[in-house]
Amino acid sequence: MKAISKLKWMMPPSLSRHFSHTPIASRNVSNYSLSSLLDDFTRFCYQRDLPRAIRAMDAMQSHGLHADAVTYSELIKCCLSRRAVAEAKLVRNHIFSGGYYPKTFLVNTLLNMYVKFDLLEEAQAMFDQMPERNVVSWTVMISAYCKLKLNNKALEFMILMLRDGVRPNMFTYSSVLRACDSLVNVRQLHCGIIKVGLDSDVFVRSALIDIYAKWGELRCAVSVFNEMVTGDFVVWNSIIGAFAQNNDGDGALNLFKRMKRAGFEANQPTLTSVLRACTGLALLELGTQVHVHVLKYDRDLILNNALLDMYCKCGSLEDAKSLFNRMVERDVISWSTMIAGLAQNGYSREALELFESMKLSGTKPNYITFLGILFACSHAGLLEDGWSHFRSMRNVYGIDPGREHYGCMIDLLGRAGKLGEALRLIEEMECEPDAITWRPLLDACRIHRNMDVAEYAAKQVLNLDPEDAGTYILLSNIYANSQRWEDVAEVRKTMRERGVRKEPGCSWIEVNKQIHAFILGDSSHPQAVQINRQLNLLIYKLREVGYVPDTSFVLRDLEGEQKEDSIRYHSEKLAIAFGLMSLSRGKTIRIRKNLRICGDCHIFAKLTAKVEHCTIVIRDPIRYHHFQDGICSCGDYW
DNA sequence: GTAGGGTTAG
Known part of the structure; x- marks a missing residue:
């Protein structure tokens, strides 16, 4: 009896057609209780009653009973939605406790579960042991690596998959496109997509638009968009987001109008992109208009964060503060946005006070939060506060300061006239200094009229960023101030030779x-x-x-x-x-x-x-x- | 039957 019930679901496909799928109970009345155990289990799984399903599964296990793969997959879905990792592992053990290897489809479900629980190593181990892998198995792994931004790994898996003779489908392409780390990569995949006729899939289309936008190829993104015959609101969102990301706010707003004319209603991602476009253009009036649309989603955190940023970037701090105070839910992004917004608008003290409230609220600051804090200190000349926050990054929060944090500190020291200390800090940095590190020092030299350090810093910037027009001009001005006309001429000549042009104000x-x-x-x-x-x-x-x-x-x-x-x-x-x-x-x-x-x-x-x-x-x-x-x-x- | 798209802070 035990053997039959096992075979019912674990039988290799070639054999299973020789066995009847008739319920166990009808074959052997004396095994009625076992059959009802199975029925209970199935019922609990479909009712998504996790505790009882697990208890029923335990009872089945002691009799060596197994259900069919679809029922198990229901149970796994239930574990996933409850984020029940321990229970999920019990289910996995039970599934693998039979004599046969489970069906590929069921293992795929388990694979996906591991990935969703961020247990990638276990997923990888299970994937490695699979006797056969289909397109879903490969796609689960590829999209897992894409999500973790392990682009090389994702593309490597794509190649292994092709070598294995498994053809990628629209699911695979829509995932793997995100892993492209060059435009060449995108175009190669795009060729493959057109060749097999998957370019009409809306998921693939939005992924293409997205990745072209990421690599700054708006024109290609637009052609992918224009080839669309039937409308799809996510593709509309993708193209609006593409323009917003590439700082073409006008384009984004025009598309937004077209989208509405085409009869699509704006949802959260649309409005977030539109807000981003307003933010980039500092369009307060239009942004305020969008706020009216947003009212419908007034509890949406992402949208509120975008709105908050829009008000800060448009310099409307009253609106920003009142929105921030009204928000029912705030995350680290809300706090960081408000802190940076206050700092950039000149309210450094308020920014630092808000940071104290943030800590009291229990939200942990991150890398970006500290950029706002240090910016506040540097722009208000708060030397002591700056140092103490800078040190607390590593000591209290375990965040390693990056180049940008060092840049803020160099700015702070430089403005305070402590050029020597600033130079020492650059030497102490663990990461290689780049143009962003040297530029604040250069600015400080200009303010404090220290020509020697300025010349040195300017040369460092130009070594690292030979296209930086502002630095050439600064350097030439420094020479002009000291009447070093030959050096002025030399700088201008270099600029001409390198084709660097000053951006007009x-x-x-x-x-x-x-x-x-x-x-x-x-x-x-x-x-x-x-x-x-x-x-x-x-x-x-x-x-x-x-x-x-x-x-x-x-x-x-x-x-x-x-x-x-x-x-x-x-x-x-x-x-x-x-x-x-x-x-x-x-x-x-x-x-x-x-x-x-x-x-x-x-x-x-x-x-x-x-x-x-x-x-x-x-x-x-x-x-x-x-x-x-x-x-x-x-x-x-x- | 299992896998895939668009959104927020520097």
Whole structure:
């Protein structure tokens, strides 16, 4: 009897057709109790009643009884959904306690279970012992390695699979695409996909769009998207996310409109991508509009985090703080976003206080949290706090400081004028210093006018990043300051030879949900004449209260020979003038720019805020300046 | 029957 019940499920396919699948009870009435044991087990499995199913399984085991593979797979699903690892192991042992090797499909289910429980080594051991592996077995392993970002391993498995004569299907491709660590890889796989006609599968399509976007090939992503005949909302989300990721906020927003016109409703991932696009463009008005859509998902953590970031990046701290306080659930990302947001907007003390609340709340800070903390310390010149948080990273939280943390500390020491200590810290670093490490030291040298260290630091940056236009200009300015004209000429020659071009200063402002861009001295704006008139008027008014253009900053521009004239038309000044004339009184003027603000524009903005009784927020690539009543939130320290 | 897609902080 025992033997028959075992054979019922473990029989090799070739033999099983010779045996009847008639219930055991009907063959032998005296074994009725065994049959009911099996029935109980089956029922509990399908009812997802894990404790009773396990008890029934124990009882069966003592009689050597086994159920069919589908029932076991139900039980495994139940263990998975309850994250019951110990029970899952009991099930595995029971399944393997028979005389035959279980069916491939059942082992695949077990494999998947190990992977989901992050027991990859055990999964790998089981995979190695499998007498036969089908496309599912291979795909489970490949997608497990993809998820762990062990890309090489995933691609290696793909090759082993092909050598084994198993053909990849759409499941395999949609997983393995993520493992591509070069565009060449993506294209090779794409060829294979087209060859076997799997390019029409929507999963494969969204994976292709995603990976092309990751490698910056938006055009390829768009062609994959355009080939789609039937709509699919995840593919829409992929392409919107692709544009958002590649900093093409306009493209993302246009697609979002098209998606809505095509009759697809925006869900959380869509809205998160759209928010990311608004964040990148600092579109507060549009972002606030998206907030209305988000209300439907007001408990969604990821979406709230994206919204929080949008408010921080748009420099609207009041909205950010009120959202943060309302959030029912907060994770390390919410806290880190809020801390970094406060720090970047000049509220360093508040950022550090929030960090204390975070610790009290029981959320563990991570690598990124500390970047915000150290940024807060460095931008407020809090030397002691900086050191103590920096040391606590390893001592208290077991996080090894990375280059970026060292960069913050070097920034902090450098700004405090401790250039020697900063240099020593670079020498002490365990990781190789890179351009990001040297650049803050270079900035500090400029502030403290230490030409020797500056020259050294600039050369280090250019060794590591020969394309860094800002550093060439800084170096040439340092030489110019010391009247070393031959060296100035040499730097400019190197720049020309290497084809390095200075990015022109550009500022953006949102008026009536339209973005207006201004470039240094640009007169292409339809209202250029009025803007110039407004700007001149403003400068006249500011001179009355003591504004003197600070031409020493002109030295930062290679093209700055015309001195006062060139800074007069810096892009942020044009944007401020335009904001004053087109926004209603009392509305905050929000400007985003691609380069860091110069000292003259900083004074200009402070005085404008005072004279015109308005608030101006300028976001540069690193931080934010809130100008109000003649002062700036950065405390003139940036 | 078992395996696959889109979203958040530097």
